[in-house]
Amino acid sequence: MNLKLNPIKTVESAIFRLFKNDPKLKNYFGEKIDPIIRLSDPKFGDFQANGVLALAKSKNLNAIELANDISQKLSDEEYLGTKYFRMSVAAPGFINFSLKEDFLIKWIQSFNSIDAITKDISKYYDKKTIIVDFPSANTAKQAHIGHLRPMVIGESIARIIEFAGAKVIRDNHIGDWGTNFGTLIMIIKKELIDLKSIGTPSEALEEIDRLYKKASLIEKLTPELRDTSRNELVKLQNGDLENTQIWENIITISNQAFEELFEQLGVRIDVTLGESFYKDKVQRVYDELSDLKIAEESEGALVVWHNETKKFAKNNPRPFPFNIRKKDGASNYASTDLATLIYRIEHFRAEEIIYLTDARQKDHFEQLFLTANKWIQAKNYPKPNFKHVWWGTILGSTNKPIKTKSGGSIKLQSIIDEAIIRAKEVVSQKNPQLSENEKDSIAKAIGIGAIKYADLSSNRTLDYVFEWDRMLSFEGNTAPYLLYVFARINSIFKKSNLNKTIQDFSKLSELETKHERLLVRKLIQFSFALEQSLSDLRPHFLCTYLFELSGIFNTYYSNDKIIHENAETQLRRLTLCHRTQLILKLGLKLLGINTIEKM
């Protein structure tokens, strides 16, 4: 048997082979059937094939008889055989599959390292070039809680598809070319501010943020200043040296301040190409889309209608065009996104582009993709896949979007700081004997891990409620609970005299207890969870799995003594600890969460 990480694949390919080779089945159903194999309730087995029911129905056959026929044929050595799988049929026509002991052992022996797992899973994307557009940091403004989800979800998705074999380019598409720069330059000149002398990047950014708010207020009181600002913006756009210098300083400060956050949150960025980079590339968008008659003038602006989609059709009572050039001739979000998209195809040879934003931008991306596809088709450009990965809002305890008491947005840095402080309080309380350094590094891992895990563990398309006590709790589906299991296993290895970095754990002796078997079966389900997360780019499937794995490990731990007088038993149980740790570390890594050796 060719062992696959995911045994469902093995079962599936045996069924496909059967339907290809068996003349009777092939005649009746053809080769393109879907066996619909799913995990099943443990009392029925490990997996079940639900597809027989539909097949039987399509030809008016007795489903149980068909299921019996198929499962009997699968027992042939040519297909699944009987060494590794046990099959049974249940009403009204399910085929149940159980993994036999030999399979459990063989699987554990085969997938004994990250490399072994990587080798299997990297075929999923097979070196496809994928641009992940995140976290779209803004400039001249401090990061707030709204930046949390793009950083956390984006990083996790990037890691997951990278692990699945994609060549990932993380492109931070910064908003560095807005009208706000006129206002900022105005106030900076007016107050003779030297941005470089302010302090650290985040302090400087805070000052810029404050200056902008102040300037907006002044503009309201003295409208002449608004003209000054507009004039500064025009000068900037025309390449005025002094204004360009100020603009560059602001961008540099913003990027540096964001990098501090990326560093803390473990976000990696490959390229940072903002709107300013595309400012000389939007003309091509206007030209080509106009020439192709994809875009047309409307109320002075250049827009794209999509008549095949009711919502974006021209004859809609309340029209909703894709506006790609404002009536004053300026570019906007849409023009830049189109220019960016073409650049990514031509320069990066992107085969897939994943955009990460919140739910409110769904219409924009629907219009963007419709427009891009028409453009690409007309010009015969290479056509990548487009995906919009979106998410809901972070809510406060009142079930309204989370805000500070005064109604402002909460700074991302203050969230991180508070998480670490809260985590440290708990660590100090639980383990007062640790050194201050140890407490700090543990608190950092737990605090940041907790924020991230809270964001990732529920379905991203839903809103979620931000609750400190829950995310930092050591009970339930939380980062601390998972991290604890990891640390606990470390402690076992320390107590045993086996060095897990030297020992290869390549053999596994016969399993003895029910908890050993349950743990192995759960370990085997890893790839299933991973593939679920991959198929829809939803990390919460992986979270749910890791939580369940941890629970099963804890049960195992409290029932089966691992440090054992019998050397063989001890080695086997330590091997299971080793694999649990392997999967936990890998899974958490894919979520962007660092493990800690002790806590």
Added chain:
RNA sequence: GGGGGCGUAGCUCAGUUGGAUAGAGCAACGGUUUUCUAAACCGUAGGUCACAGGUUCGAGUCCUGUCGCCCCUGCCA
């Protein structure tokens, strides 16, 4: 007005894309430690899956309608 999302236990959430008797965690109640980290484990209780129809062997999941909440709806990104 139009479009989209959501509604599952007191609370926070899962529910394997239509499968077998709807699951966790918290909170509540009860139990487990001379033994590898009790930051753990085990148990009890808690449900008209918003409501009403429909589709079929089979619906929390798909379709229609109703109610409720949230978001988007021409030049912000």
